Amino acid sequence: MSDSSRDTAEGAGWGTTEPGKYRRLMPSKVEKISWLDPRMLWAARNGVLASWFGDPTAGTRSRWAAQRAAAGAPPDKVIRRDDPDRFSFLVIGDTGEGDDPQYAVVPGLLEVGQDTRFAVLASDVIYPVGSADDYGTKFFRPYQDYRAPIYAIPGNHDWYEDLAAFMRVFCDDAPALAPEPRPRPMSRAWLRSRLWHRPRANDGQRLAEARTLRSSPAQQAVQPGPYWAIDAGPVRIIGIDTGLLGTVDAEQGAWLREVSQGPRPKILITGSPLYVDGKHDPCVIDGGGTVDDIVRDPAHHYVAAIGGDIHNYQRYPVRVGGRTIQYIVAGGGGAFMHATHTIPRVDIANVTESEFRCYPLRGDSLSFYSKLYGRRLRLRRFFTLTEAEATAVVAERLEIKPGRAPIPDTRITLRTRLVAGLLGTGRRPDRAKRFRLPVRKIYTQLFSPSSATYSPPFFKCFLRLDVTPESVRLRCYAATGNRAQEIDPPVEDDVTIPLH
Numbered sequence: 001m002s003d004s005s006r007d008t009a010e011g012a013g014w015g016t017t018e019p020g021k022y023r024r025l026m027p028s029k030v031e032k033i034s035w036l037d038p039r040m041l042w043a044a045r046n047g048v049l050a051s052w053f054g055d056p057t058a059g060t061r062s063r064w065a066a067q068r069a070a071a072g073a074p075p076d077k078v079i080r081r082d083d084p085d086r087f088s089f090l091v092i093g094d095t096g097e098g099d100d101p102q103y104a105v106v107p108g109l110l111e112v113g114q115d116t117r118f119a120v121l122a123s124d125v126i127y128p129v130g131s132a133d134d135y136g137t138k139f140f141r142p143y144q145d146y147r148a149p150i151y152a153i154p155g156n157h158d159w160y161e162d163l164a165a166f167m168r169v170f171c172d173d174a175p176a177l178a179p180e181p182r183p184r185p186m187s188r189a190w191l192r193s194r195l196w197h198r199p200r201a202n203d204g205q206r207l208a209e210a211r212t213l214r215s216s217p218a219q220q221a222v223q224p225g226p227y228w229a230i231d232a233g234p235v236r237i238i239g240i241d242t243g244l245l246g247t248v249d250a251e252q253g254a255w256l257r258e259v260s261q262g263p264r265p266k267i268l269i270t271g272s273p274l275y276v277d278g279k280h281d282p283c284v285i286d287g288g289g290t291v292d293d294i295v296r297d298p299a300h301h302y303v304a305a306i307g308g309d310i311h312n313y314q315r316y317p318v319r320v321g322g323r324t325i326q327y328i329v330a331g332g333g334g335a336f337m338h339a340t341h342t343i344p345r346v347d348i349a350n351v352t353e354s355e356f357r358c359y360p361l362r363g364d365s366l367s368f369y370s371k372l373y374g375r376r377l378r379l380r381r382f383f384t385l386t387e388a389e390a391t392a393v394v395a396e397r398l399e400i401k402p403g404r405a406p407i408p409d410t411r412i413t414l415r416t417r418l419v420a421g422l423l424g425t426g427r428r429p430d431r432a433k434r435f436r437l438p439v440r441k442i443y444t445q446l447f448s449p450s451s452a453t454y455s456p457p458f459f460k461c462f463l464r465l466d467v468t469p470e471s472v473r474l475r476c477y478a479a480t481g482n483r484a485q486e487i488d489p490p491v492e493d494d495v496t497i498p499l500h
Contacts, residue, residue, distance in 0.1 A: 004478065004490035005361050006404050009387045011490055012364050013457025013480030020456070020486040022103045027137050030099050032454075033128055043129050046160045046197050050244045053192035056180065058249030058286065060162055061241065063177055065225050065251070071172070073224035076259065079151075083117050083233040090119035091269065091463040092333035093308030094155065096126040098138035101458040102334025104481040106142050108489035109462050112477055116464065117232070118148050118221070120239065122330060123271035123308025124155030125166065132165035132203045136210030139169065144213040149221030151230065153239040155271045155309060156246070161199045163226060168204065172222045227252055229259045234469045234499065239269040240291065242283065246272040246309075253285035260300040265499040267465075267472070268295055273307025275316040275327040275351075277343050296320050303472065303497050306330050306463070311338040313359040313461050313476050315493060318349045326474065326497055332359070332461035341366035341390075342424040345398045353400050359476055359492040360459040361403035362425070363391030368459065369423050383419055393420045456481030461492060472497045 003011030010017065033040065050057065069075060090113045095102055113119065126134045143150060151170070158166045167174040183189035226241040238259060242248060248256065260266060272283050274292045282292035295302045304326040314329035331338070337360070346356040360368070367390035374383035385393070388407040393416045395402040457480040466473040476493040478485060 002484060002488040002490045004492050005359065005364055006492070008404065012360070012387065013459070013478075013482050013485060014364075014367075014387050017456070018483040020104060020107060020481050020483045022107055022481065022486065023100070025106055025142065026100070026103050027141065030137070032099055033097055040128055043197055044157070044160055045195065047156055047244050049192050049195055053188040055243065055245050055247075056189070056192065057159060057243035057245070058251070059180060060177070061226060061243065061249060062251055063180070064163060064167060064174070067177065068171060068174065068225045071174070073171075076229075077224040077227065077255065078229045078231060078236075078259065079221075079224065080231045081117075085233050085469050086467065087233050088113075088116045088464060088466045089232070089237075090116050091122055091306055091330055091465065092119060093122040093306075093331035094124045094311050094335040095121055095142075095333040096124060096134070096138035096157075097335050098127075098134065098142075099334075100454045100481065101336070101460055102138070103142055104456070104458050105333055105460045105462055105479040106145075107486040108477060108479045110145055111486070112462075112464055112489055113146065113148075116148060118230075119143075119146060119150045120237070120269055121150060121152035121333070122239075122269050122306060123153060124157045124331075124335065125152050127157050127335065129160035129197065130154070130158035130163070130165050131161060131199065132168060133206050135165060135169055136206055136213075140210040140213040146214075147216065147218055149219060150214075151221055151223060151228070151239065153228075153269055153271055153308075154226050154241055154243075156242075156244050159244045160197060161203075164199050165204065165207075166226065168207065170221075170223045171225060227255070231264075233467050234265065235467055235472065236264045236266045237269060238266055240271075242270060242272040246281075246283065248283060248285045248291060250285065250287035253287065253289065253291075256285075256291070256294055260294050260297070260302070263301055265472075266300060266302045268302060268305040270305065270307045271309055273310060273314075273327070273329045273331075274305050275318065275348070276307070276310050276314060276329050278346050278348055280348060295325065298323070303499060304328060304474070308333075311335045312340050312365075312459070313357075313492065314340070314343070315357040315476075315495065316346075316349070316351045317355055317495070318351055324497075326495060328463075328474070330461070330463050330476070332459070334460060337365070337368065337459050339365050339369055339424070341369070341394055341420075344426065345400055353398075357476075357493045359461055359478065361391070362394045362398070363387060363403050364457075364459065366390040366394055366420060366423060366425055368453075368457075370419055372453065373423065382415065385416060385419055389416050390420070393417060394425055397421075397425050469499070471499055
């Protein structure tokens with residue numbers, strides 16, 4: 001097995017290495033997303049409109065569900081497969097930007113996942129707004145050689161065009177949704193409807209051609225809707241749709257409570273992680289309660305909750321009663337990298353720093369962002385931190401053990417500390433916020449996507465889960481964009497989860 005980022009800097013993808021062959025999979029012309037483009041911001045306005053004028057997602061989702069039920073989808077929305085008691089599947093989160101970081105994941109994924117029974121895409125299948133004509137280069141092309149079915153749950157970006165393309169691709173080419181009832185003039189809903197972004201009239205003209213890339217019978221799968229459950233071997237995998245604003249409507253909440261019943265071990269896949277960046281976000285259900293209430297209920301037998309949306313990997317082993325539930329962030333499948341060096345020293349729900357895992361390591365994240373800021377601000381000499389310097393200063397500021405063995409004689413200077421502070425590294429969140437450049441919120445929403453790097457290391461990842469009647473072994477594999485990690489993808493985290 002090759003070195004991981006926890007072993008060496010080379011294992012993290014730093015240094016002079018042979019570039020991977022992923023570019024051979026890419027189309028000759030790649031459209032790069034820029035969130036600084038006013039046209040892009042205007043197209044992606046629905047999330048803001050929903051927060052200002054009310055979120056229509058619940059009603060739209062309910063109409064999609066009713067339409068699928070009328071077409072013959074199972075009322076319980078359970079996909080019953082014939083998987084054996086021992087099988088494997090993949091989870092890939094936040095994939096669809098269609099550029100170098102997404103395609104860099106593919107060679108390792110095909111190598112590791114060649115014997116898996118299916119894959120699940122967890123959140124944001126297509127950026128920027130989930131358009132049908134983007135599926136060719138951002139879904140069908142990159143995964144054309146994955147020979148098993150792919151299921152998906154939508155993220156907020158897939159909802160920017162009312163989920164129309166997602167339903168066509170994953171739900172048996174569902175027909176267009178009937179328009180919603182006309183709102184009362186001059187009401188908030190009326191104002192929202194006047195400004196709401198909708199699919200282009202001719203969107204999807206290239207979809208039939210794109211489908212031929214994944215046309216093998218072994219690759220086909222039909223979902224009952226944007227949320228579903230899969231009975232696979234000894235486990236039930238439940239995928240929920242958290243819509244535009246990261247919540248669950250009452251109808252889906254009632255369904256979730258129902259399919260969570262019974263002694264069968266369960267794994268949740270969600271677009272909004274329940275533990276992330278050292279904080280608890282239980283995911284509110286309209287009408288009362290939270291998703292995490294359901295996950296924690298011992299009668300439901302959940303063993304893990306895996307969420308996308310945040311573009312890195314994190315794991316929190318939370319002890320609930322006499323058992324441990326693994327709460328995982330797995331959004332590193334292709335979109336620009338969210339920082340991990342801004343995560344404070346972990347101490348939440350009895351999970352300490354020694355039990356917490358993340359990828360990229362905080363030091364690699366800080367080094368990555370220091371180089372990015374150095375390029376963008378044309379202050380390379382000031383901002384750029386080597387991976388050794390970044391690893392050392394993160395360990396000092398967070399008072400934690402270094403992510404990998406420190407290089408002897410690495411000096412932590414005043415400049416090193418200043419850059420780390422400016423880029424948001426601090427033991428306590430309030431300490432990091434006193435004075436820093438925008439990294440986590442404004443930067444990642446606006447500047448970070450437009451500043452995505454197109455040369456390794458990318459710090460992308462995907463999960464492989466190996467299921468037996470006794471346990472689930474979960475491994476996080478890295479994808480750096482370098483050839484060595486394509487041939488032998490390094491394991492960044494490895495945990496075995498008992499099922500009983």
